[in-house]
Amino acid sequence: MAEEIQLLKGNEALALAAIRSGADGYFGYPITPQSEVMETLMAVEPWKTTGMVVLQAESELSSINMVYGGAAAGKQVMTSSSSPGISLMQEGISYIAACELPCLIVNVQRGGPGLGTIQPSQSDYFQATKGGGHGDYHLIVLAPASVQEMADFTVLAFDLAFKYRNPVMMLADGLIGQMMEKVVLPEQRPRRTMEQIKEQCPWATWGKPSSRKPNIITSLELDSKDMEQNNLRLQKKYKEISDHEVRYEEFETSDAEYLLIAFGACARICQKAVEEARAQGIRLGLIRPVTLWPFPYKAIAEQANKVKGILSVEMNAGQMVEDVRLAVKGNVPVEFFGRLGGIIPTPDEIVTALKEKIIK
Amino acid sequence: MKEEIIIAGFGGQGVLSMGKILAYSGLMEGHEVSWMPSYGPEQRGGTANVTVIVSEDRISSPILNTYDTAIILNQQSLDKFEPTIKPGGCLIYDGYGISTPPQRKDINVYRIDAMTKSVELKTTKVFNMIVLGGFLKVRPIVRMENVILGLKKSLPERHHKLIPMNEEAIRVGMDLIQKMN
The missing domain is CATH 3.40.50.920 (Rossmann fold)
Known part of the structure; x- marks a missing residue:
């Protein structure tokens, strides 16, 4: 059956697509111009249907570290914010990249620097593509240009995140977040079962069986010889992403x-x-x-x-x-x-x- | 068919919701639509505006320099948007509170005293639907049946009992609008 065409704001499409992508959790803190993301999730109450957790944290620092924890357990988790809030998250983003954890971070950009304005901007390009946090890491960065892509890229972002065990950023802006257009939402995917998570994320901290050593998620490596190897492993992955995932x-x-x-x-x-x-x-x-x-x-x-x-x-x-x-x-x-x-x-x-x- | 519309007035006049109902009506008609609001503090008593595009073809930019039609509900918006109407385009304004009426001769100017009428009918809540009726009279880009479907889509179900009142207001607006040049 053909899916119904709806008229939605970009932020609403993102929220509804997140539920349909089979996400396990959303953790966020309100900020204009993306507040409709959490407002929509709270109104739809997906915890009653798919079981997806929606949680308003006490700050952006909490949000990103909840994402860090959820992703470490192999769960499909995300956060969204706007420019000043994304700046607050940078430490956590660097840690998540270092630990090679899949997740989605959405930045519905507003004008900066500082607290700036609530109107649309694209001034976080450097932050999104050249680091933002410390260390030699990359996020996969998707830039939606329509409400339909706000929905479609939510699903794509999670697929890429899990394929490469890498955080993905969706770099939108206040215009795409606030405007309404026609959109067909993606089909509902079931949330992954614990068995599927164990199979697909053998690295995750979902509980240690007696048959193996504990999985440890950490970015800390005090031996520089080993830390160089960690970096080379990351760089090899970034090369593979660069070779296969360029889109234009x-x-x-x-x-x-x-x-x-x-x-x-x-x-x-x-x-x-x-x-x-x-x-x-x-x-x-x-x-x-x-x-x-x-x-x-x-x-x-x-x-x-x-x-x-x-x-x-x-x-x-x-x-x-x-x-x-x-x-x-x-x-x-x-x-x-x-x-x-x-x-x-x-x-x-x-x-x-x-x-x-x-x-x- | 492609109609590029700016609706502008005070926050609270129903500018954004009028745009939303128009966009939904276009959607029901099977057209491409976009709805781009001004957002932020200006919604609380300042000026509010929304760009609505209804088109048979894919819509490129939701942001425009010029418009086919401007629907104007206060003097500030008239001053700001009168120069942006395409030659041969259409300006619809509510006369209430307008001290300097439109000056341009190369556009079609229509006046609709929807504010006065809605006070007279004691239905100020559907003021924006009277204005929408005026617009649909001069630019019949969507059929009435699709406007009703658009209303159903954009209003929460508990308010569907108000649809006949909105429909009546649209018809009042269709009779009320008058050409000024």
Whole structure:
């Protein structure tokens, strides 16, 4: 039977998709613009149906460490917050990455730095893709650009997290979180049974049988020789993820003379900018990185050889543009256009910036 | 068909819910829709606005520079959005509290005194549905039967008994709207 089409906010779609993904637990602390995530979960009361735990912690530090504990036990757990709250979680995120635990962390970004504004922003790109916490680790970072993707990526994120035993971040923003669009929710998956967890997560701390040694989840290794090996193991995994999990979308690139690069909400606005530019006779295309880490360096490098110039469009002061320049290696001019502090660029501002900075 | 609409007024006038009912009606019609609100402190007594797009084709940006139709419920919003209407587009405004009426000659201007009418009928709660009725009269992008289905979808079940009252308000609005140029 065809699933019902619903009209939902991005935050609501995320919450409902989490239940349907078979999640075992959500731990969070309210913050605008993502409060509807926990509000929706509390209204739907999944603990009465699937048995999923929904818990409002006393702080973001508690939330992320509850996720740490749940994930260590092999459970499918998640948290969500917005920029200042995600900053508070960074210590826990580094520990989770070090311990190779699968989980989902959602950042519905607002404008920073500091407490900043509650309006949409993409200024946590560096934090999400270049570390955030301490140490040589990577999160898999997915950037949804629609309400449908808020739902679909929730399921994808958990699949990737368990496939690679790695935390996944969904890097959304206030625009995608707050807007309503048509969405078809994923099918309900059953929560995994204890037997399935034991089989799929033999590393997890689900209770020691007499037949084996205890599983120990720790990031601490005082012997540098062993710690280097731990790091090399992580780096090997990151290489494998980089080789297999790059995702991106192209719009109108086949005959493009100029190229926009944008992710998340900005990619939606850039699609309209492409339409406007083409109406004026400018052959403009768009590449939208879907995974921000691993970043689609190769796809951008290939397209760069065919165009006269590239404009990276972001709701920040120029963060992803650094990765675009790494990809392009100086072969064509790469410029940046962005709005800051919660201001959303309009399509005609983008076309104007393209003319001023690239076409000239 | 693609209709790009901005609805703007004071917080509490039902701007966001009018947009939501319109978006749901579009959904019932089988169209693509998007609903992008202004959110945050401005909802509490300041100005509130929502961008609604109803389209037969996939919707790219939920954020726009210009609009086919602006539905305006206070002076600040009129000052802000009158210049953003596409030439040949449509401006619908409630006359209540408007000291400087619209000036543009290259758009179709309609006035609907929904606030005055809703006070007169003692139905201020459906003020926004009177305005929606006016809009649907001049821009019939969704059929009445789908508006009713949209109302059913967007109102919680315990409020479904209020649907006939909302339907009546939409019909009042359809009769009330008048062209100004």
